[in-house]
Amino acid sequence: MFTSAYLGVNLLDNLSFKTNLGMNLTSTREGLYAGSQTNFRNGAQPLARYIAGNSVGLNLENILNYNFNVNKHSFVLTGVHSVLTNHFESSTAEGANQLINSQLYYGLANANSQVSIGASLKESALISYTGRLLYNYNDKYLMTLTARTDGASQLSEGNKWAFFPSASLAWRVSQEDFLKDNGTISDLKVRVSYGIAGNSAVEPYSTQSVLNRVPFAWDESAAIGYTYAPRIGNSDLKWETSTTTNFGVDFGLLNNRITGTVDVFTTTTKDLLLERLLPLSSGALSTIENVGETENKGIELGLNAIAVDKKNFKWNVGVNWFKVNEKIVRLATASNDVANGWFIGETTQSYYDYEKLGIWQSNEVDAAKAFGQNVGDIKVKDQNGDGKIDATNDRVILGSGRPSWIGNLNNDIKFHNFDLNLQLFARWGQMVRYAFTGVYDPQANENSLIHNYWTPENPSNDFPRPNASKSQSATLYYSSLFYKDGSFFKLRGATLGYTLPKSLVSKINASNIRVYISGRNLWTYSKIEDYDPERGGNFTNPMTKVFVGGVNVDF
Amino acid sequence: MKHINKLFVAIFLFGSIGCSDLLEEENRAGLTANTVYTSPAGFESLVNAAYSYTRAWYGKEEGYNLMEMGSDLWYPGVDNRRLDLMAYSNLQGSEAGLAATETFLERLWQRSYQAINLCNTGILGVKESGMTESLQKTREGELRFLRAHYYWLLTEQWGDVHFSTDATITAQTTANKTPRAKIYEQILEDLNFAIANLPVTTTQYGRATKPAAEGFLARIQLTLGNNQAASTLAQKVISDYTYKLLPKYADLWKMANLKNTEVIWACNYTSDLTLSDLTNAVTNPDGHPRGGHNGHLHFGMAYERTATGSIGMARDVANGRPFVRYMPTKFLLEVFDETKDSRYAGTFKTAWICNKAGKYKKKVGTEEIEVTLALGDTAIVATKYEVSDEVDRTKKYLIIDQSKMYKADGSFNGNAMFVPLQKFDDPTRPTFNEAQSGRDAFIIRLAEMYMIAAEAEMNLGNKTKAADLINVLRTRAALPGKEADMQVSASDMTIDFILDERAREFAGEQLRWFDLKRTGKLVERVKKYNLAAVAFVQDFHNIRPIPQKQIDAVTNKSEFVQNPGYK
Structure with a gap:
């Protein structure tokens, strides 16, 4: 539920004050009942669980606005004070072996074993003070100067506050005399901006080493323990700051029948906030840390065109194209961080492993043997050519989870009473870790799906030979099988509608009737067979195709 | 007048929320070490948790695979998912790509170090626990006993491993490789402290006691080749306390007999x-x-x-x-x-x-x-x-x-x-x-004391004494009327006989791999009796591969390297 209230006062003619108060209330509940004969319980006692969550978000903004003009110079000065708070609390109740299945989780109070409860509270706050100057000369020259200082509760003492200035300049070239009445170039604006933005979006209490509950007992008497949670607190957390320089052009051509924008930008992010895996020998598994510095260089293009504009045939085309090159410039650790997949010069989502070349084939008996392997085993590249494969020298960066580019193509077509919308989407060049690969069981012991595995008669290069004495764990370099080119191109959405003729519609006193069918994820071109990589590699929750048919009736 | 009223409201709203108290984090539902471990009840929860990590090793597939398998006693069953550990085939430190139920090396390595960090925290902080001085000594004794046990598991499995007696307060990014001998020095110091400070019995089944520490030290001394000390300690545990062998071997395993006179220490x-x-996401977020x-x-x-x-x-x-x-x-x-x-x-x-x-x-x-x-x-x-x-x-x-x-x-x-x-x-x-x-998983039971003393006495040349000790177990094990047939004599006492007898007495009890390693018989016996592993097992398999996840995460990679033989 979202509610808001505001109070505005004009203190002077050109001085106003406004207070906005927004409140966002969310209430969630989750009830689960799993009977004994379910996959989840697998023959164990039935389990009931009830989780209730309640979140309160408050957003208060006090805005002071002052504007004045001097000839053609117009100024707007704004001061904003804002407070954003979040309070999320939840409780969980759980129990097993309740007497009557049909009561589902409503009968939780009758559970007679494994009864347990939990409660959690997460609170965070963000306070900021912002000053802004908007300057406008005759709608030709525009300038915005902003200075803000933000305080975030999640960050450590002494590092909670940071200052973020920014400035932008724009020139409406089309307002100049030499372009004013030009029909070919109907609009042209050139923009440049420079600014620093902050990110503090880490979980509350990331600065603290919290304790986890551990059930334990002496004999059958409870002796509950508390131990360190696997994630250790970092008392030195500070703001992640991104400095962006952006150059952009907005344009309209042929009386704005074609409009578009081009943006080129460079962002340098310092003190990047990420969860970092630690050596397990420290007793901790990970920590949230300001891990280093990245640089993003990108270009973004947008183009919208009215391709056909006739009485009974209209066709509007929109294109977006986006490309960002991310690379790590510096890491908190002097060297590359292999455990986290962070390498200088690479993206923050690198895949680092052995490079699979294929499967050792029947005519490679000796070559395989030299590496201590047999035909039918996985063949990986000996990167340093020392005649043996080891984790230190022969793992390489195989690819990145970041795409080379993302593109959108949107078509709106109206032809007589028909309307058609087609949304095409492409994400190209990213690597995914395709979890379904883990389903192949070389022991051939559990049910699986069809995999193209190697046999002497089927010299596949996809999967190693089945072998009752080789579990996945005993198959060298099994993890090298997981990495796939996740590029895809898809028809993300399509809608076909037909508006009934007015003569027909008026007979039932309606003003408009439209019937339509639409679908999502209708068709995908993917380099991974039978898989939509938009899911990112996971196969337990695949992308769904959705078909909807409907009628809109207006009276 | 109207204007002034509005102005007043505006200033009120502006001014009331300016304070930055909001930015102080309180964590009213969470617990931290500073607030919990500084009260007696809170410190008890630390000690409880320090025991809980024994559950990662005992009665678990991870533990069986590292402590019992890859030995002369076991072949993989058809559904075994870690054939590499069963047969030493293709062993590498990487468990990348395996399901969470199959990453044995990583889990045991991680759990042991979590346990040690908690023990270290407790041992260093026991004075701030608010407990009585005598209870402080007892609890410190338990924590030192546990730390010794976890370090014993680590160094026997992985050789020269990371060693620290400090509590991890902030993120650590390096690890050391401390010689096994140095780690054993600490184990001995900890166990001697435990022996000096632990009570003889406990009313809380599962806690460590003085005889448990002595029994465990006997095992350690035997491992280190200190035969006299091993024999003395083991015989002390046999004679000084009230432990008794159950009349029937089969009764040891009845669910009704979990707590019996033979158990010296168990994982509860x-x-x-x-x-x-x-x-369980709520009640045990970091469980098994x-x-x-x-x-x-x-x-x-x-x-x-x-x-x-x-x-x-x-x-x-x-x-x-x-x-x-x-x-x-x-x-x-x-x-x-x-x-x-x-x-x-x-x-x-x-x-x-x-x-x-x-x-x-x-x-x-x-x-x-x-x-x-x-x-x-x-x-x-x-x-x-x-x-x-x-x-x-x-x-x-x-x-x-x-x-x-x-x-x-x-x-x-x-x-x-x-x-x-x-x-x-x-x-x-x-x-x-x-x-x-x-x-409950028996970690130390009385029969082991007889076997430790016998092995130590045999090593010292006292074969008759060794046979006498073993005959106590064999008499208990004998079928009715077969007691005489079960007796062995000094001439039977060889290290292979001891290992055979241990197989008969302890099969499945998570001791076998250590026994073979201690006696230097791992490769020989695996080659002789475990034909699934015969093509693979080598001397370097007396030490496990360090989890690749650990090696990848340290920043001192040139110092903290994989164990020899592994890739």
């Missing part, structure tokens, strides 16, 4: 599953994916699997839920003389009683015989001997005999149905698929 599990260690004692799963054979030829059986609580992970080697079955030694019947299950009546097709050689089984009939018999087809044809029940299990050379022939270890069966679980058993 509970039949109340809210106190078990299964992961299966939880409880799992031995009843792993050693079972596929008695109820018609696809592998079983007849007359459906899965039930009494017969268990077989995961078919571990099958005895031919050597393990044959090391027992069941005509005089009750431990064969006490260790293995050899008959299954029909719980699903009906007509079945029983395979004899290549032919199929139709048999009718009624409830209560014998449905399956498993034997280490060969049974001829002629005899087999006359029986209604299915016979799993030697040649069905083993080839002539001793390698396994079929590993779905075999003679399974039954020590850990638990017919008291609430449902037949319940993975969590409340069976």
Whole structure:
């Protein structure tokens, strides 16, 4: 539920004050009942669980606005004070072996074993003070100067506050005399901006080493323990700051029948906030840390065109194209961080492993043997050519989870009473870790799906030979099988509608009737067979195709 | 006037929320070390948690694979998912790509260091616990006993490992490789402190006591080759306290006898599953994916699997839920003389009683015989001997005999149905698929003290004394009337005999791998009796590969390197 209230006062003619108060209330509940004969319980006692969550978000903004003009110079000065708070609390109740299945989780109070409860509270706050100057000369020259200082509760003492200035300049070239009445170039604006933005979006209490509950007992008497949670607190957390320089052009051509924008930008992010895996020998598994510095260089293009504009045939085309090159410039650790997949010069989502070349084939008996392997085993590249494969020298960066580019193509077509919308989407060049690969069981012991595995008669290069004495764990370099080119191109959405003729519609006193069918994820071109990589590699929750048919009736 | 009112409201709203108290984090539902471990009750929770990590090793597949398997006693069952650990094939530190239930090296490494960090925190902070001075000493003794145990597990498995007695307060990014000998110095210091400060008994079953520390130190001294100290300590535990061998070996494994006079220290599990260690997002966020004692799963054979030829059986609580992970080697079955030694019947299950009546097709050689089984009939018999087809044809029940299990050379022939270890069966679980058993895992029991003392005395040249000690166990193990036949003498005392006797006494009890390593017999015995591993096992396998995840995460990679032989 979202509610808001505001109070505005004009203190002077050109001085106003406004207070906005927004409140966002969310209430969630989750009830689960799993009977004994379910996959989840697998023959164990039935389990009931009830989780209730309640979140309160408050957003208060006090805005002071002052504007004045001097000839053609117009100024707007704004001061904003804002407070954003979040309070999320939840409780969980759980129990097993309740007497009557049909009561589902409503009968939780009758559970007679494994009864347990939990409660959690997460609170965070963000306070900021912002000053802004908007300057406008005759709608030709525009300038915005902003200075803000933000305080975030999640960050450590002494590092909670940071200052973020920014400035932008724009020139409406089309307002100049030499372009004013030009029909070919109907609009042209050139923009440049420079600014620093902050990110503090880490979980509350990331600065603290919290304790986890551990059930334990002496004999059958409870002796509950508390131990360190696997994630250790970092008392030195500070703001992640991104400095962006952006150059952009907005344009309209042929009386704005074609409009578009081009943006080129460079962002340098310092003190990047990420969860970092630690050596397990420290007793901790990970920590949230300001891990280093990245640089993003990108270009973004947008183009919208009215391709056909006739009485009974209209066709509007929109294109977006986006490309960002991310690379790590510096890491908190002097060297590359292999455990986290962070390498200088690479993206923050690198895949680092052995490079699979294929499967050792029947005519490679000796070559395989030299590496201590047999035909039918996985063949990986000996990167340093020392005649043996080891984790230190022969793992390489195989690819990145970041795409080379993302593109959108949107078509709106109206032809007589028909309307058609087609949304095409492409994400190209990213690597995914395709979890379904883990389903192949070389022991051939559990049910699986069809995999193209190697046999002497089927010299596949996809999967190693089945072998009752080789579990996945005993198959060298099994993890090298997981990495796939996740590029895809898809028809993300399509809608076909037909508006009934007015003569027909008026007979039932309606003003408009439209019937339509639409679908999502209708068709995908993917380099991974039978898989939509938009899911990112996971196969337990695949992308769904959705078909909807409907009628809109207006009276 | 109107204007002034509005102005007042505006200033009020502006001014009231300016304070930055909002930015102070309080964490009203969470707990931190500073607030918890500084009160007596809170410090008790630290000690409880320090014990809980024994559950990562004992009664778990991870523990069985590292402490019992890869030995002369076990072949992989058909459903074993870690054949690399079973046979030393293709061993590498990486467990990338494996399911969470299969990453054994990483989990045990991580759990042990979590435990040690907690022990270190407690040992350094016990003075701030607010406890009485005498209780402080006891709890510190327990924490030092536990730290010694976890370091013993780590250094025996992985050799020179990261060593620290500090509490981890902030993120650590390096690790050291401390020589095993240095780690043992700390283990000895900790155990001596424990012996000096722990009480002789406890009313809280599962806590460490003085004899537990002495018994464990005896094991350590034997490992270090300090035979006199090992023998003295072990015999002290035998004679100075009230421990007694149970009259019948088989009674050790009855669920009704979990707490018995022979147990010196056990990893405590509970039949109340809210106190078990299964992961639960709310009550145990960092738990185990299966939880409880799992031995009843792993050693079972596929008695109820018609696809592998079983007849007359459906899965039930009494017969268990077989995961078919571990099958005895031919050597393990044959090391027992069941005509005089009750431990064969006490260790293995050899008959299954029909719980699903009906007509079945029983395979004899290549032919199929139709048999009718009624409830209560014998449905399956498993034997280490060969049974001829002629005899087999006359029986209604299915016979799993030697040649069905083993080839002539001793390698396994079929590993779905075999003679399974039954020590850990638990017919008291609430449902037949319940993975969590409340069976406690015995970590140190009295019989081990006899074996430690015997081995130490033999090493010292006192073979008669060694035989006398072992005869105590063999007399208990003897079938009625066979006591005299079970006696051994000084001339029998060899290290191989000791290892055979330990196999008979402790099969499955998570000691075997350490025994073979201690006696320098790992490679020799695996090559002799474990034909699944014979092609792979080498000297360097006396130390495990360090988890690749650990190596990848350290910043001092040139110092903290993989153990020799692994890649």
